[in-house]
Amino acid sequence: MRGLLIGRFQPFHAGHLGLVRAIRERRPDDVLLVGIGSAEEAYTPENPFTAGERFEMIDRALREARLSGVEIVPVADIRRHALWVRYLEGLLPPFREVYTNNPLTRLLFEQAGYPVESPALIERDRLEGAKIREALATNSPWRDRLPGSVGRYLDEIGAPARLATLRKGPAPADRPERP
Amino acid sequence: MRGLLIGRFQPFHAGHLGLVRAIRERRPDDVLLVGIGSAEEAYTPENPFTAGERFEMIDRALREARLSGVEIVPVADIRRHALWVRYLEGLLPPFREVYTNNPLTRLLFEQAGYPVESPALIERDRLEGAKIREALATNSPWRDRLPGSVGRYLDEIGAPARLATLRKGPAPADRPERP
Amino acid sequence: MRGLLIGRFQPFHAGHLGLVRAIRERRPDDVLLVGIGSAEEAYTPENPFTAGERFEMIDRALREARLSGVEIVPVADIRRHALWVRYLEGLLPPFREVYTNNPLTRLLFEQAGYPVESPALIERDRLEGAKIREALATNSPWRDRLPGSVGRYLDEIGAPARLATLRKGPAPADRPERP
């Protein structure tokens, strides 16, 4: 059977990798579905990377860590909370358990009858997406918060320059149509 | 003929009920259309209840208050203000008068040639949606601001726990995809 | 409690009215929700009338027939069958029974655990939407297939001329952008 871990992974950092490893160790016979949320978002300060780039980050990090039994799936937002669990049930292969620390995700899946677990997050002050994006944009140390392969990939795609550009970007609306 | 009152009713409170009663008394021969706006929204801090739940609240409150001559219609957002009045004209049966205290709603309907009335709101400091949602989320007194039947319904569906969860929810974006 | 009858009602004809009467007689203590499907469609050969016009037809027919205990609700298409029942549950107040003769509607609601009844349709060769639309467009007899109040309303809004125009309309795509 499968478990489901869903996140935005902007970017996929060491805390995420630790979470995947912990779930895989606890349920070695299950497959873990990793859903890349807000897949349609990219090039915004909060969602700088495309779903494809995030897929590549996760893929590289799992190979580097020699973790198998994981299936990665981009998941576009449906923007209707009341339909969200049903939407995921139609998009993904069957799963029997959900891992999340988000209170609303927990509420919606529990209402639908799923067991939900909230794994402990590690080093939350360092390993948090918003803080790592800020570090990337401002040339502060970020490399040690990511799996090595993810750090190298972010260099390849010019992530620091992209994040710095997005940070300057048009506030409060972040659409490129707005010079 | 019909009049139109449109709101989000998150939740339907005593001020709303007073408004409906006043309009019904003033125009006993008309039917009052009550449009439930942002019908597609639910499980967010600002829009915690589904359209169906809001429909049920209004239905119960009207029965309890023995008010008839009302038709309840969920109305999804079209998100284009310039088309909004035309959109409502296509979705709803004909109406000849609009009741609103919202300046933009007034502007758009007046531009389209409708008479618009702004009924006096009662006890606005107590009877305001945002304040009642805050009270529900924080276990402050809320029951006396709602029709009795609505209060009992909110208990039935576990509204206080839901509101408390949503309040903890992921800021600034309130989508469940974001652990 | 409530039952749910969902249709497009293009237009609301005598067969529909018979159906509503039969359901009301059988369940006099329930309210009947009448959902106007494909509410966003209008001015096409298959969906000539707006949701508001269909709402008005049903309202007039029910008053004429002195039928009460009915709530009319326009329902826009969501165009994702796998989410459809869940979507209706969020949009409508609670219902416990579904009336339909459509095999897919039956399948989807039964999968979701609802009891579904298929009421006998009367005079299906005369009382069928497509045939009545064809009669309206071609000046063939149509008035005796509709409740009297609906026939008068169709005259008021110039339905025969509209249907004749739509029939000439741009095949195969029926969008007005295509001279």
Added chain:
Amino acid sequence: MRGLLIGRFQPFHAGHLGLVRAIRERRPDDVLLVGIGSAEEAYTPENPFTAGERFEMIDRALREARLSGVEIVPVADIRRHALWVRYLEGLLPPFREVYTNNPLTRLLFEQAGYPVESPALIERDRLEGAKIREALATNSPWRDRLPGSVGRYLDEIGAPARLATLRKGPAPADRPERP
């Protein structure tokens, strides 16, 4: 003031050019808005060219014919006929007259109070979009049905090969996702 001519222009052919010339001669002091309908469609058998390609065709043909006083505007479909006129009023600068041979376009604009004219179409058996697309796809004579500059542009962008490919394309659904 302005007049409005709206079409899909797949492709912009000699009949269209004749129409524009006739309207310009009749109303030399007005500007003619040429709306490119279904602007979001491309690479289908019925809509082979992008809005940008159609814009370029019209632009070149007007320069070649030394016609001025024309403004070209791509118009995406809104797919809701009841809102269509209102949508165009919001998207386009003010216009006071509409030119169309499409019965539904005429009906919708007349309902909204616009004067509508139906200019005579010339050589409809040769100068009709579907027939020209068919000729392009099957290597039948098509060049003499188009303004010279449009014919040369279609060669530049490889239109005959594109049309031939689309014609083979996946029936009945024409989406590329379907090998």
Added chain:
Amino acid sequence: MRGLLIGRFQPFHAGHLGLVRAIRERRPDDVLLVGIGSAEEAYTPENPFTAGERFEMIDRALREARLSGVEIVPVADIRRHALWVRYLEGLLPPFREVYTNNPLTRLLFEQAGYPVESPALIERDRLEGAKIREALATNSPWRDRLPGSVGRYLDEIGAPARLATLRKGPAPADRPERP
């Protein structure tokens, strides 16, 4: 590096499995991305299975055939051909080669600079999605056209009854709103 094979897989049949095996043998060092197209469609005659069900079919068939090095990704339609390749580039991890027998898919990817291969399809008269769906709906032999694990899965989810229901379904529009 990766190759991309995209299809609807309604259902995933023996021809699809043969294709995957041939590609894997030819490029053993590459990963094969299998994109499930029209992922948002389900419960229609042409698209009876949800993306999740199709994911499960492919997963089971690959395990049964002991094929590895495959990543399965549901891909919702974007319905704009001119943007399709760019959309896939944003959704999927990088790929360098495309496998397709669809002429339009070939055209769009070649225009974008990708090498495209058209693998030979086997037993096209037996192993074609539309024919297998027809067989499922009409109780004709279908089991020998599918991998064994897929056949058993179709039994589990009651596919023959579903297909038979959909076949009766409302023509020409296949929406459940239309009794």
Added chain:
Amino acid sequence: MRGLLIGRFQPFHAGHLGLVRAIRERRPDDVLLVGIGSAEEAYTPENPFTAGERFEMIDRALREARLSGVEIVPVADIRRHALWVRYLEGLLPPFREVYTNNPLTRLLFEQAGYPVESPALIERDRLEGAKIREALATNSPWRDRLPGSVGRYLDEIGAPARLATLRKGPAPADRPERP
């Protein structure tokens, strides 16, 4: 060939006009495409004017300034940055150069291989959309920041009253459904 200048022009002010004049003088043989971004937005504090009103402002200002060689095109948002350049390429006729001061617009077009120029903006403290909207809403001096013809047009359409109404409007969500 063409150059592209894209903005929201809420409203089109003297700084915009200076920009157009500078580009036209520098490239007298090119046509300048002026794209009206966020074309679908109107009647919000940040986007008070419809695309059609903004088109009219630009048209009047260019005639008044006797500037020719400009094509005005409304451009609806696609809300997916990663597809934005490709979307514009499909919607607009070919352009070879982009003018923008927005960092993200620059980044996206440069990634796609376009030369991008950032013209100097004049008097940015006075000639900035947000400040002019604020002045319109609060009855502060605004007329000298706009081309004369645009100022007169804003009077014609009652812009100051509209802006004042929108400013009072429902915070934080600016939808009219929310009394």
